Amino acid sequence: MAERVLFYNQINKNKRNSIFLVIIVLAILVLIGYVIGMALGPDYFTIVMILAIIISLIYVWVGYYYSDKIALASVKAKLADRTQYHSLYNAVESMSLASGLPMPKVYIMQDQQINAFATGRDPKNAVICVTTGAVEKLDKSELEGVIAHEMGHVANFDIRFMTLVTVLVGMIAIISEIFLRSLWFTNIGGNRDSKDGRMQIIFILIGVALAILAPIVTKLVQLAISRKREYTADATAVKFTRRPTGLINALKKIKNDQPMKSHRVSKSVAPLFLSDPFKRKVQNAFSTHPPIEKRIAVLEKM
Amino acid sequence: MVIWVWLIPVIIIALIVIVFIAYYNKFVIKGNRIDNSLAQIDVQLKRRADLIPNLIETVKGYAKHEKGIMSDVTNARKALLSAKNLPAKLKANNQLESALKSIFAIAENYPQLRANENFKQLQEELSATEDKIAYSRQYYNDTILDFNNSIKVFPGKIFASIFSVKERKFIEITAEEKKSIKVSF
Numbered sequence: 493m494a495e496r497v498l499f500y501n502q503i504n505k506n507k508r509n510s511i512f513l514v515i516i517v518l519a520i521l522v523l524i525g526y527v528i529g530m531a532l533g534p535d536y537f538t539i540v541m542i543l544a545i546i547i548s549l550i551y552v553w554v555g556y557y558y559s560d561k562i563a564l565a566s567v568k569a570k571l572a573d574r575t576q577y578h579s580l581y582n583a584v585e586s587m588s589l590a591s592g593l594p595m596p597k598v599y600i601m602q603d604q605q606i607n608a609f610a611t612g613r614d615p616k617n618a619v620i621c622v623t624t625g626a627v628e629k630l631d632k633s634e635l636e637g638v639i640a641h642e643m644g645h646v647a648n649f650d651i652r653f654m655t656l657v658t659v660l661v662g663m664i665a666i667i668s669e670i671f672l673r674s675l676w677f678t679n680i681g682g683n684r685d686s687k688d689g690r691m692q693i694i695f696i697l698i699g700v701a702l703a704i705l706a707p708i709v710t711k712l713v714q715l716a717i718s719r720k721r722e723y724t725a726d727a728t729a730v731k732f733t734r735r736p737t738g739l740i741n742a743l744k745k746i747k748n749d750q751p752m753k754s755h756r757v758s759k760s761v762a763p764l765f766l767s768d769p770f771k772r773k774v775q776n777a778f779s780t781h782p783p784i785e786k787r788i789a790v791l792e793k794m
Numbered sequence: 795m796v797i798w799v800w801l802i803p804v805i806i807i808a809l810i811v812i813v814f815i816a817y818y819n820k821f822v823i824k825g826n827r828i829d830n831s832l833a834q835i836d837v838q839l840k841r842r843a844d845l846i847p848n849l850i851e852t853v854k855g856y857a858k859h860e861k862g863i864m865s866d867v868t869n870a871r872k873a874l875l876s877a878k879n880l881p882a883k884l885k886a887n888n889q890l891e892s893a894l895k896s897i898f899a900i901a902e903n904y905p906q907l908r909a910n911e912n913f914k915q916l917q918e919e920l921s922a923t924e925d926k927i928a929y930s931r932q933y934y935n936d937t938i939l940d941f942n943n944s945i946k947v948f949p950g951k952i953f954a955s956i957f958s959v960k961e962r963k964f965i966e967i968t969a970e971e972k973k974s975i976k977v978s979f
């Protein structure tokens with residue numbers, strides 16, 4: 493029963509983390525609004541703050557309800573046709589039965605690399621997306637192993653947190669970048685002598701620092717979390733299929749696979765995938781996934 | 795001071811009631827989960843039975859002479875549909891499974907049948923439903939394990955005896971299932 497407790501802990505942790513994340517993102521956005529407001533000067537402060545609060549609330553709301561659709565759209569995934577991908581549907585249905593979770597929506601994305609990801613805000617609104625490469629290159633038990641891993645993410649509520657992180661953090665990076673670029677067009681320190689002018693420069697510097705640091709910090713947090721989740725999802729997958737061989741063989745095939753055509757996948761969606769789509773060899777603080785060899789070794793001990 | 799003296803027993807009673815409700819609901823939810831997973835097994839068995847007439851039709855077109863094996867399949871299907879409880883259904887399903895194995899073995903002698911798209915599709919569908927039956931049985935046992943654990947572990951054990959909640963039985967793997975099914979040609 494120890495493992496059961498472990499999974500429940502994981503679920504609660506994920507729900508808690510999701511709430512924390514939303515609060516932190518709200519706080520960061522309002523803070524950015526504050527800094528921008530100060531940088532633009534007192535004339536604009538109130539209006540910028542009001543806008544910042546409204547925008548950040550909309551942002552988080554959209555992130556919560558539409559993050560799965562945004563993630564799917566960003567990789568150009570389409571709803572899989574039941575007759576064309578019947579073996580995929582059979583695998584997903586089998587794993588839905590084995591896990592006792594509702595049947596997720598099945599999406600397919602055009603790429604020769606074997607890969608998959610799960611998204612959605614809860615098990616009732618879950619989506620599993622698989623590459624065409626995975627459907628073509630994996631046999632039945634390997635495909636089941638991969639789907640079981642993704643169902644593991646669904647069962648453990650990883651999908652909500654992971655997708656929220658991906659979309660909310662991804663958008664922060666974009667907004668910070670826009671802020672950085674807009675600085676080129678503002679009249680920096682036009683009146684250097686006055687006190688207001690100096691204040692403006694200070695706030696612009698803070699703004700720049702924040703714009704650079706915020707995405708890096710959140711990215712680091714996101715990546716560290718993602719790697720631990722992969723092992724848990726692997727363990728959950730074995731609980732569903734009752735044998736690790738399918739997933740082990742799938743991972744072995746993935747190891748010798750080609751990297752994903754990177755123009756199709758924006759870097760921010762990478763942590764969602766079963767294995768690193770870009771197949772980066774070097775492991776460091778920025779790695780999105782644990783090394784495949786290590787995952788295989790852990791699975792082989794089960 | 796007077797308020798405090800009254801408040802403490804009220805809080806304690808309220809807490810006890812809440813714990814009772816929580817345990818009662820826990821048993822109900824977990825029991826429902828078992829019934830629900832049992833229904834899932836039925837759905838899969840039913841779907842399997844629904845595929846059989848199609849298969850028989852297709853096979854008839856190419857292998858008219860194999861009447862014996864085809865009536866085996868039809869009888870097993872009838873037994874499956876008329877079975878009342880889960881053990882009987884699973885037993886009928888095993889008969890059906892071995893009859894189907896014979897059909898697919900016979901198909902090896904009929905290249906045209908093997909090449910038939912419809913036949914290939916049915917073969918895949920039937921083996922997929924067999925997998926699904928196995929997975930839903932597995933989940934059924936999981937839900938029973940979860941239920942039984944919650945009524946055997948302290949303090950659930952005390953509440954289980956108060957609400958007289960009984961332990962549920964797992965689906966046993968029958969002796970016939972354990973030995974691999976022999977295919978007769």
